[in-house]
Amino acid sequence: MKLTRAGEYAIRCILYLSRQNVADTIRRHDVAGHMDIPMQFLSKIAQQLAKAGLIQITQGAKGGYRLIRSPEEITLLDVIEAVEGELVLNDCLLEHERCSRKGTCAVHQVWAKARGQLRDTLAGVTFAEL
Amino acid sequence: MKLTRAGEYAIRCILYLSRQNVADTIRRHDVAGHMDIPMQFLSKIAQQLAKAGLIQITQGAKGGYRLIRSPEEITLLDVIEAVEGELVLNDCLLEHERCSRKGTCAVHQVWAKARGQLRDTLAGVTFAEL
DNA sequence: CATATTAAAGACCTTTTTAATCCTATATAC
């Protein structure tokens, strides 16, 4: 029921890029150093952020990371789901088959609501505001 | 970022007890059987529920579990926090020291809000309604 | 009181997830 380290690092990474000159490509080394993220681990996370269309990665000399979207267009939810996958609070909401077999489950409704609220809250905050 | 199996089982357990004659002591065997919970694992969970003051456990012949509070007085949050501990969405909200050292962290605020909402939602549903 | 019933308590185990790290390959600027 908690954000993983990878999720936390992803947020820090985007946060750092948002605070620099957004057009610049920032070296992984700098991001890792300033935001206290293990370098190699940052590689993995950056690759997921790139796959999700949030950053562009450049290899080679002068390589590094650059935001593709502007900070106004990136929400906390975007970043979290980029590294953790779709945000779900319980299995019940995943295993549709199993849950529906039990008929109308009142608990299900509550979880659906809770999940919706959480996603809305996280989707309501952009990195421009942070 | 997801409810554990233990949490899910705890909810099922209380749900089952709520649906029986509330004054009765129900055998662990019955709860486990009807709600599809591994027996031995249910023991561990029941002990936590007892420690949290939600159920009374009786050993010996005719022993089992009985609700102490009425279903109207037990919320989803009560049950979840009984087995999972205090509901927290990220480390940031735990490690006050570390987080406050960084000054006013905007991300912190968002998580605090999200956590509050989630807890409120879960605290707003009793087992009488489920 | 003896016995059957029933759960507790603690040790132990297995699998999965998390959180990295290592190493080789590859891309780019100069």
Place this chain on the structure above:
DNA sequence: GTATATAGGATTAAAAAGGTCTTTAATATG
């Protein structure tokens, strides 16, 4: 072509999740 940087796959260590096993203890009932 060489130095600079990251990618990408394999591997690993630690922690958490999810149980199970075994021994102990409590209670009802004849």
